[in-house]
Amino acid sequence: METTATHQEHPVGLYLKIWLLLFVLSTFSYLVDVFHFEGYLRWTLILVLMALKAGFIVAIFMHLAWERLALICAILTPPLALMVLVWLMWIEADHTFFTRLLNFH
Amino acid sequence: MNTHSSSQPEGLRGLAADWAGDRQTFHVPWGKAMMWIFLLSDTFIFGSFLTGYMTVRMSTTAAWPNPSEVFSLTINGTQLPLLLIAIMTFVLITSSGTMAMAVMYGYRRDRARCTALMIATAILGATFVSMQAFEWTKLIHEGVRPWANPMGAAQFGSCFFMITGFHGLHVSAGVIYLLTIASRVKRGVYEHVGNYDIVEIAGLYWHFVDLVWVFIFALFYLW
Numbered sequence: 001m002e003t004t005a006t007h008q009e010h011p012v013g014l015y016l017k018i019w020l021l022l023f024v025l026s027t028f029s030y031l032v033d034v035f036h037f038e039g040y041l042r043w044t045l046i047l048v049l050m051a052l053k054a055g056f057i058v059a060i061f062m063h064l065a066w067e068r069l070a071l072i073c074a075i076l077t078p079p080l081a082l083m084v085l086v087w088l089m090w091i092e093a094d095h096t097f098f099t100r101l102l103n104f105h
Numbered sequence: 106m107n108t109h110s111s112s113q114p115e116g117l118r119g120l121a122a123d124w125a126g127d128r129q130t131f132h133v134p135w136g137k138a139m140m141w142i143f144l145l146s147d148t149f150i151f152g153s154f155l156t157g158y159m160t161v162r163m164s165t166t167a168a169w170p171n172p173s174e175v176f177s178l179t180i181n182g183t184q185l186p187l188l189l190i191a192i193m194t195f196v197l198i199t200s201s202g203t204m205a206m207a208v209m210y211g212y213r214r215d216r217a218r219c220t221a222l223m224i225a226t227a228i229l230g231a232t233f234v235s236m237q238a239f240e241w242t243k244l245i246h247e248g249v250r251p252w253a254n255p256m257g258a259a260q261f262g263s264c265f266f267m268i269t270g271f272h273g274l275h276v277s278a279g280v281i282y283l284l285t286i287a288s289r290v291k292r293g294v295y296e297h298v299g300n301y302d303i304v305e306i307a308g309l310y311w312h313f314v315d316l317v318w319v320f321i322f323a324l325f326y327l328w
Contacts, residue, residue: 019199022198
C-alpha cells in the first residue's frame with residue numbers, strides 16, 4: 001500500500017469491504033422503517049446509521065483519513081457553523097409553532 | 106513615495122503575489138484543494154436546505170405526510186414502504202464503490218479498467234436520476250405540488266422538490282463530468298500530463314453526491 005500526501009492508492013479489498021459495509025448499514029436504515037420503530041429509538045437509529053455511513057464515505061472513499069491534519073481541519077470544522085444554524089432555527093421553529101397554535105387554532 | 110523594496114509588484118499582480126506568499130498550506134494538488142473547498146461550499150447549501158426543511162416541518166401545525174406511505178410502491182397488491190428509495194440508495198452506493206475503484210486503477214495506470222469503471226459509475230448515476238424522474242412523475246400525478254398536496258402539510262412539496270431536485274441536478278452534472286473525464290482517460294490525456302489526480306478529484310465530487318444522499322435519505326425519507 002502506497003500512500004503519500006498527493007497520491008492515494010489503497011488495495012481493492014478495502015474498497016470492497018467499505019462498499020459491503022455501506023450496503024449493510026443502508027439495509028439497517030431501511031429496516032428501521034420496515035419494522036416501524038417509533039420515537040427516540042427511531043431517531044437515534046437513523047442518526048447513528050447516517051453518521052456511520054457518512055463517516056465511512058468521507059474517511060475511506062474520499063480518502064480524508066489519509067490526508068494531513070491541515071486539510072482535515074479546513075474541511076471538517078466549518079460545517080460546525082451549521083450546527084449553530086440548526087440550533088437557532090430549532091428555537092425559531094418552536095416559537096413559530098406555538099404562535100400558530102395560540103392564534104390560528 | 107514608495108517605501109517598499111522595488112522587487113515587490115504593485116496592483117493586481119501585487120495582490121496575487123501577497124496572497125500567494127510562497128507558502129503552501131495544503132500539500133495536495135491545487136485541483137484537489139479547490140474541489141474540497143467547492144464541496145465545503147456545497148455542504149453549506151445542502152445544510153441550509155435541510156435546516157430550512159427542519160424549520161418548516163417543526164413549525165407547521167398540519168400533519169406531515171408519512172414518507173413511508175407517500176414513497177411506497179405497490180407490487181402485486183402488496184404495499185412496500187420506501188422500496189424505490191431503498192433501491193436508489195443501493196444504486197448510488199454501488200456507484201461510489203465503482204468510482205473508488207476507478208480512482209485506484211487510474212493511479213495504477215490501468216486506463217481500460219479506469220475508463221470502464223468510470224462509465225459504469227456514470228450509468229449507475231443516470232439510473233439513479235431516471236428513478237428520481239419516475240418518483241417525481243408519480244408524486245406529481247398524485248397531486249403533490251410545491252405549494253400544496255393532498256396528504257397533509259403544504260411544506261412537504263416545497264421541501265421535496267427543492268431538496269431532491271437540487272440533489273438530482275448534482276447527480277446529472279456529475280454524470281456529464283464523469284463521462285468527460287472518462288473519455289479523456291481513454292484518449293490517454295493524463296498519460297501525457299503524467300498523473301491521474303483528475304480522476305481522484307472527479308471521484309471526490311461523486312462521493313460527495315452519495316454523501317448528500319445519505320443525509321437526505323435519513324432526514325427526509327426516514328424521519
